[in-house]
Amino acid sequence: MSREQQAVARARKAFETGRSRPLEYRIIQLKNLQRLFIEREKDISDAIKKDLNKSEVGTQLFETLGLEGEINLAIRKLKEWAAPRPVEKNLLTLSDTVYIQPEPLGLVLIIGAWNYPWAVTIQPLIGAIAAGNAAVVKPSEVCVHTAKVMEDLLPLYIDKELYPVVTGGVAETQELLRQRFDYIFYTGNGTVGKVIMEAAAKHLTPVTLELGGKSPCYIDKNCDISIACRRITWGKYTNCGQTCIAPDYILCDPSIQDRVIEEVKKSIKDFYTENPKTCPDYGRIINQRHFKRIMALVGDSTVAAGGDGDESDCFIAPTVLRDVKPDAKVMQEEIFGPILPILPVSGLDEAIKFINKGEKPLALYVFSADEKVISRMRDETSSGGFLANDCLVHFSVSSLPFGGVGNSGMGCYHGKFSFDQLSHLRGCLIKKLKMEGVNNMRYPPHTPKKLGWARFFFLTTFDLGWAGRMLLLALMAVVAAFVLQVRETQDSDRLRSRVKNSYLISVDQTQQPGCRNSSVVIKIKVLHMHFIYLH
Numbered sequence: 001m002s003r004e005q006q007a008v009a010r011a012r013k014a015f016e017t018g019r020s021r022p023l024e025y026r027i028i029q030l031k032n033l034q035r036l037f038i039e040r041e042k043d044i045s046d047a048i049k050k051d052l053n054k055s056e057v058g059t060q061l062f063e064t065l066g067l068e069g070e071i072n073l074a075i076r077k078l079k080e081w082a083a084p085r086p087v088e089k090n091l092l093t094l095s096d097t098v099y100i101q102p103e104p105l106g107l108v109l110i111i112g113a114w115n116y117p118w119a120v121t122i123q124p125l126i127g128a129i130a131a132g133n134a135a136v137v138k139p140s141e142v143c144v145h146t147a148k149v150m151e152d153l154l155p156l157y158i159d160k161e162l163y164p165v166v167t168g169g170v171a172e173t174q175e176l177l178r179q180r181f182d183y184i185f186y187t188g189n190g191t192v193g194k195v196i197m198e199a200a201a202k203h204l205t206p207v208t209l210e211l212g213g214k215s216p217c218y219i220d221k222n223c224d225i226s227i228a229c230r231r232i233t234w235g236k237y238t239n240c241g242q243t244c245i246a247p248d249y250i251l252c253d254p255s256i257q258d259r260v261i262e263e264v265k266k267s268i269k270d271f272y273t274e275n276p277k278t279c280p281d282y283g284r285i286i287n288q289r290h291f292k293r294i295m296a297l298v299g300d301s302t303v304a305a306g307g308d309g310d311e312s313d314c315f316i317a318p319t320v321l322r323d324v325k326p327d328a329k330v331m332q333e334e335i336f337g338p339i340l341p342i343l344p345v346s347g348l349d350e351a352i353k354f355i356n357k358g359e360k361p362l363a364l365y366v367f368s369a370d371e372k373v374i375s376r377m378r379d380e381t382s383s384g385g386f387l388a389n390d391c392l393v394h395f396s397v398s399s400l401p402f403g404g405v406g407n408s409g410m411g412c413y414h415g416k417f418s419f420d421q422l423s424h425l426r427g428c429l430i431k432k433l434k435m436e437g438v439n440n441m442r443y444p445p446h447t448p449k450k451l452g453w454a455r456f457f458f459l460t461t462f463d464l465g466w467a468g469r470m471l472l473l474a475l476m477a478v479v480a481a482f483v484l485q486v487r488e489t490q491d492s493d494r495l496r497s498r499v500k501n502s503y504l505i506s507v508d509q510t511q512q513p514g515c516r517n518s519s520v521v522i523k524i525k526v527l528h529m530h531f532i533y534l535h
């Protein structure tokens with residue numbers, strides 16, 4: 001058996017013991033993971049410094065702080081997330097117990113990317129643990145030092161059989177993909193995303209694909225350009241542009257292009273000094289392959305700032321390109337580096353048209369003081385996430401689903417979305433072995449009359465609100481009292497043989513425009529069926 005097969009078999013066996021299921025066990029694992037980030041902060045930041053030249057503070061700010069927040073949230077909310085979720089009932093299920101019960105999926109494969117190696121690998125793991133799964137963790141081999149630290153540290157803190165770390169490159173990942181998983185959570189580029197999906201299809205394994213793409217950024221003339229450019233500069237050059245949701249390019253009116261360039265240059269200087277190469281907060285390109293790829297993108301465009309690099313140090317200066325044409329090299333792929341092209345457009349209409357010609361991006365940014373511009377951009381485009389007047393920060397909002405659409409991916413996570421994504425939401429209906437008469441309308445022989453009743457039971461909806469529910473309860477009490485009285489005063493045999501009737505309460509809601517629960521009409525119908533209790 002290969003190393004990968006062994007890890008998968010051990011994790012599967014550990015899952016089958018059932019120990020990942022109790023909420024107490026999940027919480028212990030999450031707390032242990034939390035301890036790792038507190039106790040091993042130095043090991044984590046030393047490795048990431050070597051991989052991407054991230055500073056110690058930068059590592060906490062962009063990697064581990066968010067993870068600590070997600071762990072805290074999961075610990076605090078787990079009982080609520082894992083509890084049965086009651087759902088609305090119709091007339092047919094009124095006396096049943098109907099709910100959604102989240103259950104673990106089983107064994108999850110998490111394949112991480114290198115650019116925020118802790119954030120994008122451990123965040124899905126938090127969801128997997130919280131949801132009661134086992135998970136094989138495959139960090140990206142591209143961030144060499146971090147992958148090693150992850151492999152060394154995780155087994156010291158969390159159950160190493162349930163959550164093994166498997167390191168390696170393409171061959172090892174493909175060997176993992178040949179195994180059977182109950183879910184695959186992949187973060188990385190779209191080309192490999194297709195490989196993942198193909199492998200998953202062989203076992204009918206569902207997938208989340210957290211991909212990337214070219215995230216556009218439109219600057220409206222009507223906005224504070226100085227503030228807009230400060231936020232865009234932060235969003236673009238953080239981690240040297242190697243951020244899945246970095247604004248990839250700017251669209252703006254030609255009349256503000258010079259101003260935008262000046263303000264971006266000013267912010268670069270404010271953030272990274274006159275000499276970004278020696279600034280501890282300015283990162284490096286992950287390796288020379290990516291260095292060469294990014295430098296080659298600049299070729300056919302006009303450099304307005306930066307443009308220089310040092311291959312031996314994987315340094316590329318914060319770069320701005322002006323008057324970029326849609327067919328320029330830099331516009332043909334996700335940049336994933338510190339190059340910011342500016343494409344002049346005649347206004348909002350052209351910007352929307354341009355964006356809609358491309359693939360659906362992971363993020364879409366608009367800067368404007370005009371709410372109509374923001375709304376139009378939101379309503380006339382599609383993207384994984386949408387931000388007005390800022391960049392990147394939606395990633396840190398646990399109550400928002402994070403994920404792509406179309407070419408930028410499928411599925412989403414963060415906070416409760418991670419829990420739900422890595423759970424099976426099992427629909428449960430618990431009936432009592434009573435009131436068999438109600439079922440007559442669905443049993444053969446099928447007749448138009450039965451169909452009529454089935455239509456009534458199946459299609460009648462009610463949305464009473466608080467006041468309506470109180471009124472209904474009161475009326476039910478009156479009806480129940482009436483029925484009991486009838487029962488007491490009538491001979492029960494006579495009732496069974498002659499009347500064969502029962503009572504059904506149906507509730508109609510007459511809605512008036514703009515007014516919910518405006519009036520509630522209670523009808524009492526006599527059915528040629530059995531009495532139906534309403535609870």
Ligand SMILES: NC(=O)c1ccc[n+]([C@@H]2O[C@H](COP(=O)([O-])OP(=O)(O)OC[C@H]3O[C@@H](n4cnc5c(N)ncnc54)[C@H](O)[C@@H]3O)[C@@H](O)[C@H]2O)c1
Pocket residue numbers: 111112113114115116120138139140141142168169170173174187188189190192195209210211212213243244245334336362404409
């Ligand atoms: N949506 C998100 O949350 C998110 C986050 C980070 C990065 N990204 C995207 O990821 C991309 C950058 O990451 P990357 O793809 O360079 O990362 P990468 O090279 O680290 O690859 C990601 C993972 O895929 C595996 N892999 C690579 N080639 C493979 C193959 N042929 N078969 C099987 N497995 C293979 C690697 O081992 C690695 O674990 C960018 O497009 C970026 O936008 C997206």
Ligand SMILES: CCCCCCCC=O
Pocket residue numbers: 062115116119120242243244245392393395396
């Ligand atoms: C607050 C910004 C964090 C950005 C993390 C992005 C992960 C994808 O590359």
